[in-house]
Amino acid sequence: MRHARALDEERLVEVEWEDGVQSLYPFTWLRDNCQCSLCTLKSAQARKLLMSDLDIHTGIDVVEVTNDNKVSIVWPDQHTSMFEAEWLKKRSFSQEARQTMQEELFFNERYYWDSKLHIPTANYQDVLNDDKAALAWLVALKRVGMVYLKGAPAQLGQVARLAERIGYLRLTFYGHTWQVQDKYMANNVAYTPGRLSLHTDYPALHFAPGVQFLHCINQAEKGGESEVVDGFHTAEQLHREDPEAFHTLTSLLVDFTDTGTDYCDFMLQSKKSIIDVNAQGQVVRINYNNATRDSVLDLPLHQVQPFYRALKAYVNIMNRRENVVTYKMEPGDIMTFDNWRLLHGRRSYVSRPDRLRHLEGAYLDWDEVMSRLRILRKSVDEADATR
Ligand code: OGA
Ligand code: NM2
Ligand code: ZN
Ligand code: ZN
Secondary structure, three states: OOEEEEEOOOOEEEEEOOOOOEEEEEHHHHHHOOOOOOOEEHHHOEEOOOHHHOOOOOOOOEEEEOOOOEEEEEOOOOOEEEEEHHHHHHOOOOHHHHHHHHHHHHOOOOOOOOOOOOOOEEEHHHHHHOHHHHHHHHHHHHHOOEEEEEOOOOOOOHHHHHHHHHOOOOOEOOEOEEEEOOOOOOOOHHHOOOOEEEEOOOOOOOOOOOEEEEEEEEOOOOEOOEEEEEHHHHHHHHHHHOHHHHHHHHHOOEEEEEEEEOOOEEEEEEEEOOEEEOOOOOEEEEOOOOOOEOOOOOOOHHHHHHHHHHHHHHHHHHOOOOOOEEEOOOOOOEEEEEOOOEEEEEOOEOOOOOOOOEEEEEEEOHHHHHHHHHHHHHHHHHHHHOO
């Protein structure tokens, strides 16, 4: 750092770096983020300072750069704060620095795809045993929305092992893990040999599972092929081609329902728009399973037909040949995917009692997956640095 000085009028500290670039930090933010042991619990990396003890109009008595390259601030009550250069630089309020930091924290970069996608593929054992392979797996899962794992044993328990590699799985009414098979008196259309049109799992839950694993233990001889589509890419195609339909699907709330018994008895109701966008208008989640879309439709009469028109327009785009990736899972394959982004389906299959089609599935949430992703990047970076 070349210097640090207080701009008292604006209540900003100006820091000039070695390259001549300057950064500005509000007095209030600096006081709020004092790193001393009175203000911060080091062992939890958490703020001890209470909002009720923060003076949001504080001035500064003295600010200077110390010999060991820290910004030292003495506040009017003589409390002292020390800020390391690197720590400050990362937290710069400039547009570029904020963007870099957000990318580092949230891995927001997206790769949109269509039928020409070469599905990112990794080896199951590598992902379990090697941090670099696990990191590449989760980076692609976030960026592309799906990663195909090969080489797992064709036995129960592999999706649970994979979930433990990350943290823990998401329990739902279908159990910790669940068996996709042709079942007598099926409590879900997935548990029949019928076709499953493109869907996201579990829109009947307001907080639908973020990530899904499907492990093929046994495949049908005839049928049972998988289909996947990039829900974000196709939603943006809808936005361009039919903005009115896009607006309808991002604004109208649709009822979803799911009733039955499995892990325990359940009677779910939810209200979701088919396409969720964030405050910037970016598509962030798809909520659509035609099987659990409720016959109760809480819309005024005049919105019913426009809703169907809009949904049909989106489904027609999804089903375009140029958007769909088709493959057939083999025993030992595990499909890992973003359930907030991908729509997935299955062709009908011929059920044979002597060769039962069987997939084992599990859900996780994005918070746990992103947590493991950050930890893996840190440990892989550190290992690389010491080599
Ligand atoms: C499901 C599902 C795919 C398959 O169970 O929700 O999408 O290939 N299954 O059976
Ligand atoms: N299963 C596969 O939304 C859904 O009902 C998806 C969930 C039964 C756990 C299917
Ligand atoms: Zn302090
Ligand atoms: Zn599904």
